[in-house]
Amino acid sequence: MGYAYVYKCQKCGYEEHFNQGHGFLVHPQSVDDYFALKKKLFHYKTHNKIVSLSESHKNLQIKAAFQVYLCYKCKLLYDKVEIKVYDEGKTYHKSSFRCTACNRRLKLTNIHRLNRATCPKCKNKTFRRDSSYRSLWDKKL
Ligand SMILES: [Zn+2]
Numbered sequence: 657m658g659y660a661y662v663y664k665c666q667k668c669g670y671e672e673h674f675n676q677g678h679g680f681l682v683h684p685q686s687v688d689d690y691f692a693l694k695k696k697l698f699h700y701k702t703h704n705k706i707v708s709l710s711e712s713h714k715n716l717q718i719k720a721a722f723q724v725y726l727c728y729k730c731k732l733l734y735d736k737v738e739i740k741v742y743d744e745g746k747t748y749h750k751s752s753f754r755c756t757a758c759n760r761r762l763k764l765t766n767i768h769r770l771n772r773a774t775c776p777k778c779k780n781k782t783f784r785r786d787s788s789y790r791s792l793w794d795k796k797l
């Protein structure tokens with residue numbers, strides 16, 4: 657189950673929703689289950705990686721969830737689908753994302769502790785979590 661959070665800019669009023677957790681299709685599953693869906697849920701590069709890994713490894717698992725990432729330099733927030741492909745002993749693939757503004761590697765962030773970020777629109781550090789709004793969300797993915 658996932659949660660939706662709303663961030664709102666105190667200055668320009670820009671609002672964005674961030675999702676965290678599991679969706680209807682984005683949740684931990686085996687690679688076999690994923691292929692059975694016959695849907696390319698993830699980025700095509702991730703999908704291709706899963707296909708090629710599955711040719712040489714059996715019993716692979718996929719950890720998948722919506723996560724909120726942060727660029728520690730710009731303080732910009734990103735909503736991404738985190739993917740980890742693994743089996744009992746090893747992790748074969750882990751998603752990593754870069755900030756579109758400065759190209760730094762994004763880090764997973766704890767949205768519960770992060771109250772203020774940079775507004776993607778006006779670039780002021782007035783992007784705040786609207787704590788009155790937190791809802792369960794039922795995304796099609
Ligand atoms: Zn950045």
Ligand SMILES: [Zn+2]
Nearest residue numbers: 665668775778
């Ligand atoms: Zn703003």
